[in-house]
Amino acid sequence: MSKVQEVDAVVVGAGFAGMYMQYRLLDEGLSVQGFETGDNVGGTWYWNRYPGARCDVESMDYSYQFSDDLQQEWEWSERYAPQPEILTYASHVADKFKLRDNIKFNTRVKQALFDETLNKWRVTTDQGDEVIATYCIMATGCLSSTNLPKFDGLDSFEGDWYHTGLWPHAGVDFTGKRVAVVGTGSSAIQSIPVIAEQAGHLTVFQRTANFSIPAHNGPLAPEYIAQVKGNYAQIRAENNDTAVGFGARWASNDDSVFDADEDERKRMFEETWARGGFQFMSAFGDLGLNTDANEIAANFVREKIRGIVKDAKTAELLSPKQVLGCKRLCVDTGYFETFNRDNVELVNVKDHPIERITPKGLVTNGEEHSFDIIVFATGFDAMTGSLLSIDTRGRDGLKLKDKWEAGPRTFLGLQTHGFPNLFTISGPGSPSVLTNMIVSIEQHVNWIARCILYMRMNSKQVIEADLEAENEWVEHTNDLGNGTLYPSCNSWYLGANIPGKPRVFMPYVGGFQVYSQKCEEIANTGYRGFDMR
Ligand code: FAD
Ligand code: NAP
Numbered sequence: 001m002s003k004v005q006e007v008d009a010v011v012v013g014a015g016f017a018g019m020y021m022q023y024r025l026l027d028e029g030l031s032v033q034g035f036e037t038g039d040n041v042g043g044t045w046y047w048n049r050y051p052g053a054r055c056d057v058e059s060m061d062y063s064y065q066f067s068d069d070l071q072q073e074w075e076w077s078e079r080y081a082p083q084p085e086i087l088t089y090a091s092h093v094a095d096k097f098k099l100r101d102n103i104k105f106n107t108r109v110k111q112a113l114f115d116e117t118l119n120k121w122r123v124t125t126d127q128g129d130e131v132i133a134t135y136c137i138m139a140t141g142c143l144s145s146t147n148l149p150k151f152d153g154l155d156s157f158e159g160d161w162y163h164t165g166l167w168p169h170a171g172v173d174f175t176g177k178r179v180a181v182v183g184t185g186s187s188a189i190q191s192i193p194v195i196a197e198q199a200g201h202l203t204v205f206q207r208t209a210n211f212s213i214p215a216h217n218g219p220l221a222p223e224y225i226a227q228v229k230g231n232y233a234q235i236r237a238e239n240n241d242t243a244v245g246f247g248a249r250w251a252s253n254d255d256s257v258f259d260a261d262e263d264e265r266k267r268m269f270e271e272t273w274a275r276g277g278f279q280f281m282s283a284f285g286d287l288g289l290n291t292d293a294n295e296i297a298a299n300f301v302r303e304k305i306r307g308i309v310k311d312a313k314t315a316e317l318l319s320p321k322q323v324l325g326c327k328r329l330c331v332d333t334g335y336f337e338t339f340n341r342d343n344v345e346l347v348n349v350k351d352h353p354i355e356r357i358t359p360k361g362l363v364t365n366g367e368e369h370s371f372d373i374i375v376f377a378t379g380f381d382a383m384t385g386s387l388l389s390i391d392t393r394g395r396d397g398l399k400l401k402d403k404w405e406a407g408p409r410t411f412l413g414l415q416t417h418g419f420p421n422l423f424t425i426s427g428p429g430s431p432s433v434l435t436n437m438i439v440s441i442e443q444h445v446n447w448i449a450r451c452i453l454y455m456r457m458n459s460k461q462v463i464e465a466d467l468e469a470e471n472e473w474v475e476h477t478n479d480l481g482n483g484t485l486y487p488s489c490n491s492w493y494l495g496a497n498i499p500g501k502p503r504v505f506m507p508y509v510g511g512f513q514v515y516s517q518k519c520e521e522i523a524n525t526g527y528r529g530f531d532m533r
Pocket of ligand 2: 054055056057143149164182183184185186187188190205206207208328331349354377378379380433492497
């Protein structure tokens with residue numbers, strides 16, 4: 001066991017959140033110890049190396065804004081950057097701001113205990129480290145705890161299997177192989193077209209069909225890059241004033257779809273479909289709010305699927321039945337087209353779930369399908385999975401997992417009552433996964449850094465969310481979520497993808513700009529709703 005180390009702050013995780021938190025705290029002269037399970041920085045982009053992985057928020061927006069020098073010097077190659085490029089960007093940031101020195105890699109934080117005699121956190125790792133820290137900051141990620149369904153017989157499989165979120169660094173050669181992909185969420189939808197090009201035969205096992213909009217990805221024109229870089233401050237400011245932290249410069253339409261006639265609807269849908277990605281949702285103002293309005297847009301997408309996929313039965317199976325955008329919308333390159341290939345087959349496992357894995361493959365509907373490789377694109381225990389896999393105990397030994405038994409409870413997604421000086425970056429109850437996450441991450445990190453500076457200047461030792469403020473926030477967050485179409489389907493936003501997980505809509509849906517103004521107001525008024533002592 002290494003000797004006990006004392007620091008001002010521990011930061012758990014070295015994705016975009018952990019890296020920027022390190023930067024801010026080091027810049028303010030605090031001593032910081034970071035821990036990261038992986039052997040390098042990048043988080044999501046370190047782990048998700050599956051073929052076709054790329055961002056679905058445009059690269060010029062999906063990047064840090066805290067350093068103008070950085071955003072001017074970095075050159076994105078494509079409208080949606082591929083995973084290797086985003087990982088190189090993360091590495092560049094770590095080098096530029098010298099962030100690696102304070103991060104211990106290959107080290108998983110196992111436990112965080114609040115020591116009431118010291119008013120400090122005792123943090124321990126699987127490598128035997130023990131650190132005492134005034135602040136414990138969880139930058140553990142919303143989509144970092146992989147979900148591998150408990151299929152019987154997986155150990156007996158004689159081929160190779162992989163989860164998209166834990167992809168081998170050396171890559172996987174699918175050439176000529178019989179491949180299965182389980183799942184049809186964003187990870188599957190990005191990887192399926194690329195795997196299909198290499199594999200001998202690809203079988204996709206689909207439980208729920210998903211909506212996907214074409215990315216229309218391509219190289220970024222130098223003139224476009226120059227134009228954005230020339231106006232970056234203004235573009236960032238405008239994005240920061242939107243509900244999702246990106247897209248302010250898109251032509252969006254606040255009108256109701258019901259105010260448009262057939263021709264106008266078709267024109268708007270075709271136009272936004274042609275622009276690609278999430279812009280499709282900006283065709284009309286009420287697509288996310290009104291079921292009937294949503295159904296009109298959903299039917300447009302279903303019609304597109306029928307137009308692309310040649311086999312009518314496959315097209316029907318690929319047509320989603322749920323509300324458009326209720327599960328996170330996917331953004332693809334040639335996904336539906338892939339099902340026109342001779343070497344690709346779609347198997348519906350909704351009515352006949354995967355029963356078990358065998359040495360040769362997997363069984364559904366009593367039939368065994370044989371494979372050389374199985375890819376599980378089965379997602380994540382989102383938003384709370386990584387937080388709850390750490391044994392975190394606050395005042396009076398209260399365990400976070402007990403406190404959150406019926407669903408996460410936070411004030412602003414930043415703190416939870418009973419756990420003083422513990423902060424969560426993009427925690428449940430904040431806009432996080434409903435936004436351009438780098439924007440949300442920077443906003444949280446800025447708020448936490450300012451708060452810590454305030455405490456140090458005002459000789460405050462401890463900050464803790466008030467129970468009353470927390471209860472009000474949880475109620476407000478739930479009310480907002482229940483007022484939308486999100487609860488109408490089984491998504492990971494609700495924890496519905498994990499058996500036994502409480503069904504609670506976890507992110508704050510009131511909009512990034514509204515949320516960040518609230519956070520700002522609270523900080524400006526002496527941290528109302530927090531007990532500082
Ligand atoms: P992460 O990047 O998840 O980093 C968390 C880190 O914490 C991980 O490296 C993990 O190993 C480490 N960690 C966790 N627990 C421990 C522990 N106990 N001890 C030590 N280390 C620990 N968002 C967007 O806005 N736009 C996109 O286009 C987009 N694309 C995505 C594509 C994929 C494939 C996925 C999975 C997510 C995507 N996201 C996207 C969401 C993405 O997770 C965020 O944008 C962002 O990268 C999150 O950064 P983070 O630092 O908060 O978390
Ligand atoms: P996901 O959206 O949760 O999709 C998981 C898929 O696996 C779903 O189709 C699910 O079916 C299926 N599945 C799970 N268990 C199954 C089982 N036992 N049998 C059959 N099918 C099963 O996960 P993801 O695709 O990894 O994406 C998660 C999130 O990460 C995204 O929503 C997005 O926020 C982010 N992401 C973004 C991008 C991007 O484009 N930049 C790419 C990847 C991920 P059901 O729907 O029926 O549950």
